[in-house]
Amino acid sequence: MLKQIALGLMLSCCAVTMVNAQTPKLGGTINAVIQPEPPGLMLALVQNGPTQMVSGNIYEGLLRYDKKLNPLPGLAESWTVSPDSKVYTFKLKPGVTWHDGKPFTSADVLFSTEMLKQTHARARNNLSKVEKIEAPDDLTVVFTLKEPFGPFLGIFEVGSMPMIPKHIYEGTDYKTNPANNKPIGTGPFMFKEWQKGSFIRLVKNPNYHEKGKPYIDEIYWQVIPDAAARSVAYETHKVDVLPGGSVENFDVPRLSKLPNTCVTGDGWEFFSPLAWLWLNNRSGPTSNKLVRQAIMYAIDRNFAKDVIWNGLGKVATGPSASTIKFYTDDVKKYPFDPAKAKALLKEAGYKGEKIRLQPLPYGETWQRWGEAVKQNLIDVGFNIETIATDVAGSNERIGNWDYDIAFTYLYQYGDPALGVGRNYVSSAIAKGQQFNNVEGYSNPEVDKLFADGAVATPDSKRKEIYEKAQKILVEDVPVAWLLELQFPTITNCKIKNLITTAIGVNDGFRDAWIDQ
Amino acid sequence: MLTFVAQRIVKGVVVLLAIIVLNFFLIRLAPGDPAVVMAGEAGASDPLFVAQLREKFSLDRPLPEQLFKYVKGVAQLDLGFSFRQQVPVAKLIADRLGATLLLTLTAFGISLALGVLFGTLAARFAGSWADSAITVAALIFYATPLFWVALMAILLFSVYLGWLPSFGYETVGANYTGLEHVLDVGAHLIMPAMTIGLFFMATYTRMTRASMLEVQRLDFVKTARAKGLRNSVIQRRHVLRNALLPVVTLAGVHSGTLIGGAVLTETVFAWPGIGRLMYEALLQRDYNLLLGVFVVCSAMVLIFNLITDLVYRLVDPRIEFAS
Numbered sequence: 001m002l003k004q005i006a007l008g009l010m011l012s013c014c015a016v017t018m019v020n021a022q023t024p025k026l027g028g029t030i031n032a033v034i035q036p037e038p039p040g041l042m043l044a045l046v047q048n049g050p051t052q053m054v055s056g057n058i059y060e061g062l063l064r065y066d067k068k069l070n071p072l073p074g075l076a077e078s079w080t081v082s083p084d085s086k087v088y089t090f091k092l093k094p095g096v097t098w099h100d101g102k103p104f105t106s107a108d109v110l111f112s113t114e115m116l117k118q119t120h121a122r123a124r125n126n127l128s129k130v131e132k133i134e135a136p137d138d139l140t141v142v143f144t145l146k147e148p149f150g151p152f153l154g155i156f157e158v159g160s161m162p163m164i165p166k167h168i169y170e171g172t173d174y175k176t177n178p179a180n181n182k183p184i185g186t187g188p189f190m191f192k193e194w195q196k197g198s199f200i201r202l203v204k205n206p207n208y209h210e211k212g213k214p215y216i217d218e219i220y221w222q223v224i225p226d227a228a229a230r231s232v233a234y235e236t237h238k239v240d241v242l243p244g245g246s247v248e249n250f251d252v253p254r255l256s257k258l259p260n261t262c263v264t265g266d267g268w269e270f271f272s273p274l275a276w277l278w279l280n281n282r283s284g285p286t287s288n289k290l291v292r293q294a295i296m297y298a299i300d301r302n303f304a305k306d307v308i309w310n311g312l313g314k315v316a317t318g319p320s321a322s323t324i325k326f327y328t329d330d331v332k333k334y335p336f337d338p339a340k341a342k343a344l345l346k347e348a349g350y351k352g353e354k355i356r357l358q359p360l361p362y363g364e365t366w367q368r369w370g371e372a373v374k375q376n377l378i379d380v381g382f383n384i385e386t387i388a389t390d391v392a393g394s395n396e397r398i399g400n401w402d403y404d405i406a407f408t409y410l411y412q413y414g415d416p417a418l419g420v421g422r423n424y425v426s427s428a429i430a431k432g433q434q435f436n437n438v439e440g441y442s443n444p445e446v447d448k449l450f451a452d453g454a455v456a457t458p459d460s461k462r463k464e465i466y467e468k469a470q471k472i473l474v475e476d477v478p479v480a481w482l483l484e485l486q487f488p489t490i491t492n493c494k495i496k497n498l499i500t501t502a503i504g505v506n507d508g509f510r511d512a513w514i515d516q
Numbered sequence: 517m518l519t520f521v522a523q524r525i526v527k528g529v530v531v532l533l534a535i536i537v538l539n540f541f542l543i544r545l546a547p548g549d550p551a552v553v554m555a556g557e558a559g560a561s562d563p564l565f566v567a568q569l570r571e572k573f574s575l576d577r578p579l580p581e582q583l584f585k586y587v588k589g590v591a592q593l594d595l596g597f598s599f600r601q602q603v604p605v606a607k608l609i610a611d612r613l614g615a616t617l618l619l620t621l622t623a624f625g626i627s628l629a630l631g632v633l634f635g636t637l638a639a640r641f642a643g644s645w646a647d648s649a650i651t652v653a654a655l656i657f658y659a660t661p662l663f664w665v666a667l668m669a670i671l672l673f674s675v676y677l678g679w680l681p682s683f684g685y686e687t688v689g690a691n692y693t694g695l696e697h698v699l700d701v702g703a704h705l706i707m708p709a710m711t712i713g714l715f716f717m718a719t720y721t722r723m724t725r726a727s728m729l730e731v732q733r734l735d736f737v738k739t740a741r742a743k744g745l746r747n748s749v750i751q752r753r754h755v756l757r758n759a760l761l762p763v764v765t766l767a768g769v770h771s772g773t774l775i776g777g778a779v780l781t782e783t784v785f786a787w788p789g790i791g792r793l794m795y796e797a798l799l800q801r802d803y804n805l806l807l808g809v810f811v812v813c814s815a816m817v818l819i820f821n822l823i824t825d826l827v828y829r830l831v832d833p834r835i836e837f838a839s
Contacts (some may be wrong), residue, residue: 029689036796039554039600048557121555121565175572180602196601196611197788199688220688224786225796228667232682236674392548392801395556430563434556 022496024215028514030495032241032505033230034200034221041191041200042180043162044112044119052159053243054221057202057508058099059185060163062090062109062141063156065502067269069325069414071153072501075104075163075186076141085148085457092139096209098165099184099191106135111166119174126155126418129454148457151325151415157270157503160413188214188510198223208510215513227363231255240495243505244268244487249365253310255490262493265312265486267504272321272419273487275409277373277480282440284404285355290348292477295405296334298341298380299373301482308369312488316481318474319420323484324412326453326466331474341380350381358387358406361394370407399434409485410435414502416466421450424469424478441478521822528818535814536590536807540583543803549575550599550801573599573803586804590811596804598797605808609790613812615685616789618701619782620774622709627716628767634717635724635763636756642729650721658718666711666784673707680707683786708785712778716770720763727759734758760831768824772817 038050043059062076071079076090096104113133116123129149134142145152155161163186168179183191186209189202200221204214222239224230227248233239234247234255244267247255256263279286279295286292301315320327357377359370374384384405389397397403413419422428425447428436449469456462489505491498498512499505551569570576574585589596595605638650657665674682681687681704692700731737732755740750778791790809797805828835 031688039800040602046554048554121562124564125562175602195788196603196608197615197792198685198786201689218689222684222688222786223788224683225783225792226786229670229683229784229786232670232675236678236682238682238684389547390799391556392553392799393546394548395552396548399552433563433566434552436562 022515024497024513025516026215026513028216028516029218029220030216030241030509030512030514031220031222031239032243033233033239033246034223034243035230035246036225037197037223038200040180041183041194043159043183043185044116044164045174045180047120047122047159049245052506054200054202055162055183055185056158056187056503056506057189057219057510058183058187058191059158060187060508061156061158061161062092062163063153064507065154065157065270065414067266067502069154069269069502071156074156074158076156079153081153086145088143088145088152090141090143092141093209094139096186097207098167098186099205100165100168101207102165102167104163104165104186105138106141107138108163108166109133109141110135111170112161112164115164115169115174116161122413123155123161126160147455149417150454150456150459150462151417154414154418158508159503159506188508189219192218210510214510216509219509227251234258234490237492240492241498241505242490244489247490248363249309249312252312252488252490256488260493262491262495263488264491264499265488267489267499267502267507268487269323270414270502271411272323272414273409273411273485274316274319274321275407275482275485276316277482278398278403278406278408278439279477279479280401280404280439281442281478282401285348285350285353286404288348288350289476290344291350292480293334294341294344294348294350294380295377295382295480296477297337297344298382299376299480299482300336302336304369304372305483308365308372309483309485312486314484314486316484318470318481319424319479320416320466320470321412321484324419325415325459326463328467328470330467331471338376338380345381352381352383354383354385356387356404357384358389358394358397358403360407360409361388361390366407373407395434398438399432401431401438401440405480416469417450417454421454424473425450439478441476443472443476446472524818524822524825528815528822531818532811532814533587536587536811537583539807539810540586541579543801543806544579546801548801549573550803551575553800554600586807595808595811598802598805600797600800600802600805605805608793608805609808609812612788612790612793615787616778616782616791619705619708619787619789620712620778622705623712624716624767624771624774626709627713628720628763630713631717631720632724632756632760632763635721636728636751638721638725639728639732639755639759640751642725647725651725654718654721656718657714658722662711662715663780663784665714666707666781669707669711670784680704682707685788704785704787708781708787711781711785712774719766719770723763723766724759727762728755731755731759757831761828764824764827764831768821768827771820771824 034050034054036050038048038054040046041051041055041058043051043055060075062074064072064074066072075093075096077093078091080089092106098104110133113127117127129145129147131144131146136142165184168184169177188205188208190205192203193201202219204217208214224233230242231247231251234242235258255261279292281287305311305313305315314322317329318331357374360366370386374386377384398406411419422436424437424441426442429440430436446469449465453462453465453469456465489499494515496513496515498509500511501507550573551566554569555566574582586596598605598608601608634650638647641647670682673680685704686700737750737754740754778789779795782789782792783795794806794809797809
């Protein structure tokens with residue numbers, strides 16, 4: 001027995017050394033899929049998914065986050081928080097240069113925050129609690145807050161707050177600056193070439209501040225508009241990396257079984273996309289809480305997970321995804337129960353009024369999901385009419401509250417104060433915009449909980465507040481939560497160490513290397 | 517002939533203007549504008565963000581003002597600025613037009629040449645097994661959806677056989693030059709060009725066959741036979757030449773639809789042409805870019821129609837240029 005344990009220990013030791021012995025190899029090219037083609041690469045002006053994915057290699061933020069969402073050093077090598085949680089002091093890494101050779105200093109940080117407040121809706125919101133930002137010297141930046149803000153250390157990732165070169169943008173019209181077409185950052189890769197419609201090419205930054213990195217020489221981001229063609233491009237070894245969401249979900253099991261293929265669901269912890277149905281709380285049958293609860297009971301979410309999403313993801317329990325801070329599953333449960341749904345509908349006095357259901361025009365998986373939910377709802381007695389639109393039409397209708405039930409999925413950004421509250425507080429009701437409180441839910445108690453939760457200290461107190469908010473929301477069903485989505489990243493196994501942080505591929509290929 | 521061409525160009529400009537005005541309003545009838553799309557993609561929006569985008573794109577100005585500005589620009593050969601890509605529309609289209617023309621003209625050339633060839637053969641050997649084979653093949657290609665043909669071709673030639681690349685215009689990162697580059701682009705061109713070409717080839721085959729059989733029965737062919745001319749000469753000079761007129765008419769009409777037909781093929785094969793550019797511009801409500809592609813496509817249709825009329829004259833000298 002003892003011998004076995006000793007042997008096991010020895011083996012595990014060896015295994016560890018073997019992993020360490022796999023030293024990264026230099027050189028090589030990675031071909032990755034980018035879909036759809038980004039409208040631009042200047043991260044302070046454009047924040048859509050593909051832009052973040054490519055530009056995460058070019059720009060950097062002050063901090064990075066591990067898969068448990070703990071902050072890691074980025075352009076800031078250390079940070080301290082004052083005892084009253086109002087003063088955050090960052091020490092910048094010395095010796096960092098922009099791609100054009102100019103040094104990166106605290107003046108760039110000050111400039112970036114000013115610029116982002118004008119161009120970046122999410123950064124503007126994230127920085128709203130900041131009273132002043134100072135730079136006592138070239139390598140120190142001090143943020144002073146008006147009041148404590150719990151998630152403050154969570155807003156420095158590259159997509160939320162990219163660092164922008166002051167010497168290039170100061171005093172210019174940001175939107176027409178020529179550098180927008182040839183972005184300059186501090187990141188491990190530099191922009192080289194963009195053939196619109198074909199590919200974006202990035203090359204290694206030889207002066208990157210982490211000595212020895214990056215390991216690979218260049219990245220080609222290939223633009224392939226058809227989902228089936230993207231699968232074929234991977235099968236025929238024309239691309240090595242399929243970032244999460246780049247192939248239809250029903251192709252994932254097949255591609256995963258190909259030889260030399262590695263699949264991981266990691267790298268989405270920060271975003272934690274959560275899918276739900278917007279329910280119009282203002283008018284029509286869905287304004288009745290009992291009808292909304294009936295919808296929760298009527299939908300077979302396990303079926304959707306197992307059949308439509310091929311077993312990927314997790315059934316959602318409420319407004320927070322299980323991967324973000326202060327999540328609790330100690331809430332009212334809504335198992336699949338058509339009988340109960342029917343009873344609730346009867347109690348609510350639903351008389352078969354027509355209800356418009358709007359699926360998400362994001363490809364076949366979403367269409368099928370729309371059909372499945374429609375069937376579930378019809379089965380318990382709803383009268384459903386499907387509305388077909390494209391993305392622009394769908395955004396317009398949702399933003400103008402012209403819907404009854406509509407599919408969506410939203411990012412959570414690691415903290416309820418950043419990615420959850422915006423969907424449920426009354427102050428976030430604004431016509432013409434998407435991704436705020438579109439459903440029109442208004443509850444003073446919930447408003448107060450989210451307001452308190454953002455500024456409460458310490459974290460144990462925040463936890464208490466957010467757990468209470470989750471309980472109330474799950475009882476009220478302002479929207480019908482469906483699934484915590486999982487978008488697996490599919491790669492050729494020769495590519496090592498691609499995903500190391502909570503934002504996955506978006507954090508750039510700084511640590512990746514190719515085992516040739 | 518010069519006056520004829522000049523008149524046609526003047527008419528063309530008027531038609532183009534009508535197209536611009538019509539499209540300008542049609543596009544704006546679709547729900548959602550570029551600001552809504554971009555705000556949606558950013559995953560977060562506030563009123564300031566959307567207002568900034570609208571102001572930046574001049575979408576906050578009255579419609580007639582926007583239209584006037586646009587038409588004025590086009591008159592000066594300025595197609596405006598792409599809202600989304602922050603690049604002049606003319607540059608975006610110019611970068612892509614070559615790829616589309618290469619694809620569609622190759623497809624057009626192949627389909628016309630092979631279609632007339634197979635149609636002639638089928639008519640020449642009417643009723644034989646060769647005729648049946650050609651007719652059945654033509655019928656199949658005529659009836660099969662393009663995207664299905666494209667996907668099957670990819671499965672066969674890229675996935676199973678590994679002979680042809682499945683997407684793109686050239687091998688990215690290979691940096692071929694000279695003949696190697698030409699061969700590389702050629703290998704990428706075969707499948708998309710054949711996909712578009714097969715349908716049209718089938719049409720021309722059937723048209724040529726029917727038309728030749730009809731002409732063969734006419735009196736002047738009998739006269740030629742009676743004169744003792746060789747059969748090959750009769751087929752070429754008397755029958756084919758007369759039978760080609762309806763084919764040219766059809767090809768003239770098709771030349772305009774080729775670009776529209778390329779949308780699907782360009783998407784499936786990731787071919788960087790303007791068909792795809794147009795489709796993406798539509799989904800993203802990139803008004804200026806979409807209008808720009810429409811203008812260029814319309815201009816090309818007008819040019820192709822003019823060429824068709826000139827070709828008529830070459831094929832059949834009896835046709836006069838109406839003045």
